[in-house]
Amino acid sequence: MGNKFVVIDLETTGNSPKKGDKIIQFAAVVIKNGKIIEEYSSFINPGKPIPPFIEELTGLDDEIVHDAPVFSEIAPKVHTLLEDAYFVAHNVLFDLSFLQEELIEAGYNGFYGPVLDTVELSRILMPTADSFQLSELAQREGLNHERPHQADSDAYVTAELLLRLLVRLEKLPLNTTKQIHKLSGSLKSDLDLLLDNIIIQKESSIEYLQDDLDIHHGIALKRTLDQIDYKNHEEIEFPTQQSQKIELFKKAFPAYEIRSGQFSMMDSVYGALTQKKHAIIEAGTGVGKSLAYLIPAVIFGKEIGQPVIVSTYTTNLQAQLLSNDIPKLQKMLPFPLKAVLLKGRNHYLSLAKFEQTLKDKDDNYDTVLTKMQILVWLTETNTGDIDELNLSSGGMIYWNKIKNDEAIFLQNKSWLSRDFYYRARKAALKSDIIITNHALLLSDLVADNKILPEYSHVVIDEGHHFVKASGKHFGSTLDYLHTRFLLGRIGHLEQKQLLYKLEQIIEKEEISDYKLIHSFELNQMMNELLFEMDELFKIIGVFTKKKTRSRKGYNRINCRISADEASKEWKAVEASAERFLFLLKDFYTELNNRLDFISSIKDHLSAREKSFMEELVTLCIELEEIMLVIKKAILHPSKDYVIWIELDIRSMQNATTIYAQPIEVGDILKQDFFEKKESVIITSATLSVKNSFHYILNELGLKPIDCSVEQIPSPFDYEEQIKLFIPEDLPEVNAVPIEEYVTAISEHIISIAEATKGRMLILFTSHEMLRKTYELIKESGFLDDYAIIAQGVSSGSRSRLTRNFQKFDKAILLGTNSFWEGVDIPGEDLSCLIIIRLPFSPPDDPYTEAKCDQIKQSGGNAFSDYSLPDAIIRFKQGFGRLIRTRSDKGFIFIFDRRIITTHYGKAFLESIPKIPIIKSKIDGMIDTIKKSMN
Template sequence: MGNKYVVIDLETTGNAPKKGDRIIQFAAVVIENGKIIEEYSSLVNPLQLIPPFIEELTGLNDEMVEDAPVFSEIAPKVLTLLEGAYFVAHNVLFDLSFLQEELIEAGYNGFYGPILDTVEMSRVLIPTADSFQLSELALREGLNHERPHQADSDAYVTAELLLLLLAKLERLPLNTIKQLHKLSSGLKSDLDLLMDNIMIKKESSIETIPDFLEIHHGITLKRGQDQEGLDDGEKMEYPISQSAKAEMFKKAFSTYETRLGQFSMMDSVYQAFNQEKHAMIEAGTGVGKSLAYLIPSSIYGKENNQPIVISTYTTQLQEQLLLNDIPKLRQMLPFSLKAVLLKGRSHYLSMAKFEQTLKDYEDNYDTILTKMQILVWLTETETGDIDELNLSSGGMLFWNKIKNDETVFLKSKSWLSRDFYLRARKAALQSDLIITNHSLLLIDLVAENKILPEYSHVIIDEGHHLMKVSGKHFGHTLDYLTTRLLLSQIGLMEQKQLLFKLEQLLENEELKNHEEIHSFEVNQMMVELSYETDEFFKVISVYAKKKTKSKKGYNRISSRFTADESSKDWQTVHIEAERFFFLLKDFTQVMTTRLELVKTIQGSMSAREKSFMEELTSLVDELKETAITIKRMFLNPTDEFVSWIEMDERSMQNATTVYAQPVSVGQYLKEQFFSKKKSAVITSATLSVKNSFNYMLKELGLQSTDCSVEQIQSPFNYEEQIKLIIPDDLPEVNAVPLEEYVASITEHIISIAEVTKGRMLILFTSHEMLRKTYELIKESGFLHDYAIIAQGISSGSRSRLTRNFQKFDKAILLGTSSFWEGVDIPGEDLTCLIIVRLPFSPPDEPITEAKCDQIKQNGGNPFSDYTLPEAIIRFKQGFGRLIRTKNDRGLIFIFDRRLVTTKYGNAFLQSIPPVKVEKSTINDTITLIKQWL
């Protein structure tokens, strides 16, 4: 660390120095010999007005910079600081380009020394960070970041981050450094210079590599750890008395209050397993359902010496089980317990493929960065699971080349003992509890090579999602970009991609006279296939546009399509699909024959050639799948499936996707899943509608004769903890135009926010209404001191938006569909929930429409049999966001007056815990809130 580093941060009037944007604050922190030795910062007069959004972001205004020096006055000081130093910044090209412009403008030479970008360094050295924003990294690394978006505070935090990154770089083993060094010339930063010094230092002394690392085939990686298997300990038998249960819980919780609902759920799970029956258990918030099923599952599994599978929908819950619940479980049980998380094969890295790609020359920036991320990650990961990594979209494309899958050519014995996927499967074979997700559970049913060990007893948590996942699983998807990408990876002869490499191998003496079809003919097929792909998707998008009345201001089209022989439009689609299908079929047949031929000479192929053929084989397999999908969707469609097209009007065929799903999955689940397992326990906080399980049983293909049902009430006192208010001075949601409705709810939101001081979650059912409300709130200017975070507008994943929401005291989070559930914001972080309208699915949504048609044909009532129960389940999910612990208190506003003005409104209220409903005008509401708070 003996170098000199100057960490710079600037605040500016905009982001385009070439268009005349100027610096308004300059800050520098100087590091020498691993210590911060100087700080310098100055406001700068930009000789122009500061735009309002910059003022909002930085807190700097025109008055503050009025008497500040202009840049040319501080330029000499800036140059003195930079002399003989590395120029460092978080997103270095931004700060450097500004500084260059200002220095040249002031009549000096620019800076031409070495540069380091802490964003890029963080990507490489902390590859598992959720986000590479400065404030997020500071939070992760425990650095105190007092004033984000102010240059002096930003520069100081960046300097602290740099010291951490440099220390981490020095700790990496020499072998890893050498491999990173080979790749580093493709980066923005001059990391190679830093690594030169580190390599010289490490080579001059004898390096001992830590015990937990090993070098295998030239790559440093973390040694595989076997699961802690203690001796088996005492046995434990059911039934367990109440007092014995309480004693168990006291071992793991310093303060434990008996929850009888939890005890009763434990008994029900054990009983279902023991009697080999299915069970459906709705456990209200606060019951503690995870431990209520983990304890009896573990005991039953141990007694019968068989693994129990626990399936969830969200990765969040999987992590919670592994990191929080299972350690507690181990403290509670007298015997040892092995638990493992198992995912689909393509989640794991293939070391053989990765080793091969390290030998390729690379000039793609994303690929270089991803290879460097993976080299660092291999010194830390025990799982090799991609979900740990934070890759760019370009990095994800590279991942597809190195993910684990069936191999034909690259049968690398050298990596077998260290294969992450095989290691995860082996751990699963020795485990008592196997945690997985719903889609793997379903894929495994029909997979030729089973991923999960043999099992007969399973817990399905977040069970209300099983239908949605089953629809996707038993259905098919076909989209333009994926198909196009597949073809472009095979490429034409002149593009020198995989097709070219295959034909080169076929030039081999032994194979010369074998092919009946010549290279130019195969190339011609490829040309036609590319053309037909475009034509086929064009025809589909024209069909969708004709069928749909586009919603104003909303560019997504969703259009159902049905095989109708009398329709000219359908015939056009059918003919085009036929042409496309036969072309695909011919092409994949020719390719398969050629690959079989090449297999006969694989003994003489280089590892690199094998790697290319491996890639080609899997692409050809995907094209075969595409052909099968086209056949099922367009050539032999059935009434049991609903098919629809989704597209973005702004780009013709590019963003077109076709879906087909079974109208009801119950039959499939019954035949392929429930009839094959001895006992499945389905649990969730939302399974019943008006205290009946009929809707859920029917949807999942279960009968009350083969599945017991039970409702376990939440231990919370909702009467005391919640106030539910329905404003009666809002218009009926469907009685006025959207603009008018949005205007009236925005007024209410602003009034409520001003009294409750924020910490508010607002749930919408449509993106359009969310966007319009967000814009109106912003425009009004009333809530300018609130952080207003909106899904689909503010950037970031759901969990990132939630984290940002929790950071601010005054915050409002606007969310749609995925925020109705699975978002956990306990305690003070959320005090107010607004449900804008009852969550009915739009009637023209293809799946909803098809379900309703089917119910009608069978003599049922679509509204009461499907539309209403589905909305109630979602409503219960939304309602459950507010109270997560027994000390939470909160307000719920339901802006949709149909809750009290319609007959069916009562069904919603009967399905949630008993709370008193207040109806009042906005003025009375404000008084109510003040009293309540």
């Protein structure tokens, strides 16, 4: 660390110095010999007004910078600081471009020394970080960052981050360092200069490889952990008595409080497993259902010598089970517990493919950066699971080349013992619990090469999603961009993509025994295929626009296609699809003929050629799937499927997707799943409607005789912990224009926020209404001292928006669909929940429309049999966001007056715990809140 680094951060009036934007704050932190030796910062008068959004972001206004120096006055100091130094910044090109302009304007030559970008370095050296924003990285590393978007604070935190990154860089094994050095020419940072010194130091002394690392084919990997022998273990019987259960739980929870519901669920799960029965168990929030099914599942698995599968819908729950519940369970049990997470094969890295592509010369920035990330990650990962990595969209394109699949050409046995996928499967065979997701569980039902080991017993958590996951799995999609991308990867001969590489191999070989068409003909077929594909999606766009009226303010439109669609425009779609399919079949056949030939001479191929062919085999499988979708969705649609088109009217062709999905999955699940398994236990906090399981049983294809059902109430005292308000001075949601309704609810939200001091989650069913409400609240100025975070408006994923919400004392979070469940904000961070509308699916949603039509045709009532219970399940999920622990307290507002003015409204209230309901005007409610909070 003997180099000099100057870490710079600037606050500016905008994003472009070329357009006249200026610096308003400069900060520099100097690092030498691994220590911070100097700090310097100054406000700068930009000679122009600071825009309001910059004021809001930085807290800097015209008054603060009025008496500050202009940049030319501090330019000598800046120039001196940067002498013989690395210029370092978080997104270095932004800061450097501003500083160059200002230095040149002040009469200096500008900075032309080496630069380092801490965003880039973080991506390489912290490849598993959730985010590469400075504030998120600071939190991850435990760095104090009190004033984000203030240059002095940002520069200091960036300097601390740089010091940690340099330590990580120096600790990398020599092999990894050299490989990164070889790739570093495509980076923004002058990383090669730093690495030159590190490599010289490492080569000049004896470097001992860390004990937990291994070198194979020149690649440094984390060493495989020795497997514990799980065969010999102390026996344990299921604790049937309450005293036995208490004794068991106290091993992990010394201050354990008895939860009768948890004990009841343990008995029910164990009973279903041992009696070979299916069970539906609704366990309210706070029951502790994870351990209530894990304990009996592990004990039963030991008894029969087989692992029990636990399937979840979300990765969040998988992570919670592995990091939180399994370690606690281990403390309870007298034997080593083996729990593994098993995912689909494509989730795992193929080391053979990675080794080969590492040698490829590729200047693509995202590819090079991703290779570096993976080289570092391989020194850390035990799993090789893509979900650990934070890759760019360009990085994901590279991942598709190196993901694990059934290798035909690259059968490199030297990697087999280290192959992540085979290791995961081997571990699963020896495990007590296999944690997986609904998608893999469903895929394995019909797969020829099964990933999960043989199993007869499964627990399905987040069971209210199982039907939805089944519909998506048994359905299929045809997407323009994906199809275009696949064909583009095969490419024309002149593009020197895979088709060119294929022909290069064939030209070298004797092919007298194979009848292969000339490469020119194959190239012509590709040209025709691309033309027909573009035509097909253009015609689909014309059809969709004509059939669907786009609504003002909506860019995305969808339209459902009936199985007997006979319009002239649809006939044009069918004709185009037939032409495209005909060409695709011919092209696919010719590709396969070539692959058959090359497979017969694969021993002649170089490792690089085998890698190309492996990629082509994967693409052929995907082309086969496209042909099946065209038949299923366009040419031969079934009346049992719902077919619909979605497109973005701003870019119709590029953003067009066709979906085909079974309307009912119950029969498929019953025949292929429930009837083939001895015991399936489905659990969730939201399975019943008005204390009845009729709806979920019907959706799953089950009858009451097929399984046991049980409702285990939450141990929370909802009557003491929640007050539910239904304002009487709001208009009916469907009785007034949306603008009038938004104005009314915005006024109420402002009043409630001022009374509760924020800490509020507002659930919408419409992005349009959310956006209009957000804009109106911001424009009002009444909540200027609140952090207002809105899904689809504020940038970031759901988890990032939630984390941002929790950072502020006075915060309001507006969310739609995904925020109705899976958001866990315990304690005082959340004390108020507002439900804007009852969460009915839109009647013009293609799946809802098809489902309702099918129910009507069979003589049922679409509203009471589907629309209402589906909305109630979602309503219960939304209701569950507020109270997550025994100590939580809060207020729920329901703005949709249909809950009290319609005959079906009471069904929603009857499906949640009994709580006090207050109906009055908003002023009276505000008084009640203030009294409660005092």
